[in-house]
Amino acid sequence: MRRRTAALALGTAAAMVLTGCSTMSPEASGTVTLNMVESLTNPTRTDLLKDLIADFEQQNPKIKVNLVSPPTEQADQKLQQMLQSGSGVDVLEVRDITVGPWSNNGWLYDMKKDLDGWKGWEAMTENTVNASKDAKGRTYFVPYGFYGLSLFYRTDLIEEAGFGKPPATWAELVEQASAIHDPAKRRYGYAFRGGANSNSNATAAIEAYLADQVDPANGFKLKSGRTIFSAPEAEDAMENYLKLFKQASPKSSVSWGYPEMVEAFSNGSTAFLLQDPEVIATVSESKSIAKGQWGTAPLVASPGGKTVQPLATAGWGVAKGSGHKAEAVKLVEFLSQGEASTTFTKKNSLVPILKSATSDPFYKTGPWSSYVTMTEQPDKYLVVTQPRGVTWWAEWQQKADADVQKLILGKTTPKKLLTGWDAYWTEKWQQEQ
16 A cells, blocks of 8 residues: 655644543533544545545534544654544544554454444445454454555557457566567566565565465465465566566666656556556546556466455544544444445545445446456455554565565575565564464
8 A cells, every 4th residue: 555645734623632632522512523533644535534524424413523634644653642642532544554553552442342233244345344353353443445456557558569468467467568668669568666665566476376375364374374485486476576677677666666656657658557446546647648548457366367465455443542432433334334435435546345336337347347357256366364463564564675675686586585584474473472
């Protein structure tokens, strides 16, 4: 999941929260005011949330919601400060990379009992229901959507290179990207991620090659209990992945993160991009490539035809320190069902949480159709949960990104890299026991 940037100020209400003021007590009229804090802030998204909140307040006249929108780059730190104070937060944005440490610190409220019997569960996809529960069955947040990978591709460049359809496997991706790649014409095969969060695409390739062996509950483990990095197929995956950089990517992509990758595809200079659905909106606004020149395909698979979809997610939760948990849960329910959920996922380019999306023309046609295809074929596109909630996830990302850099710069080999990753995770899991 990428890091959005924004320049929104906290505002008076947030400043009050950060100085330690507690959640507003009920007014004389009996009205309850909830403080709701988002973290992946941008102006358009904040305006959308305000509209949804207005609908909620209209349906619940005794509940008012004060939306707090810290700048994205500071949001997690600000939220942590709020949560540590034990007051000032009722509803908050919880992500798969924050739920672990925040729940371990006792800052999040388990909504399981409150949501027992809630009809909203019936309308949700299996992925959503599963993602709402941790290993012990606790519900610290209800997902509002998913960030799933798909392959963005240039239809015209594929045809010019003599291919009839987009690649379905990692090997075919290397073949097609290499055939299209022509630096002399400033045309490149693949928008490689060599900078920030480069480890994510590398592990996606490894998981694909091990699809049938991966533990669905822990995408970094094999069903045998060993790490995915210990398997021989992992080395095959990394050798193939390295070819993508050497044979089909611009040299400058050694340092590319999210913005550079997306720009390279949007400006028409690269033929393939592996990214989240939020990029659909960005590419749709491109002045360099026309509507008929691009599309999306399902996530590329292993030689055996299967792949693993490592879904990233986020959602709405309730703070343990909230003095109005019943009302806070009611807001979470409202945002997680019906029109509110559909509107939020569509306008934020998220993989939806509701089963009804598979019959919605918005998702069945055009670039969104690849996500519906993957949802409808769970035996081919296997969904796993990566261990993003562990307390050392940020440490892992820093280490893994540095290792990928060494690999593509020729300072290490796939075998050495995987040996190090296997040792790292094996040691961490042994320390947990």
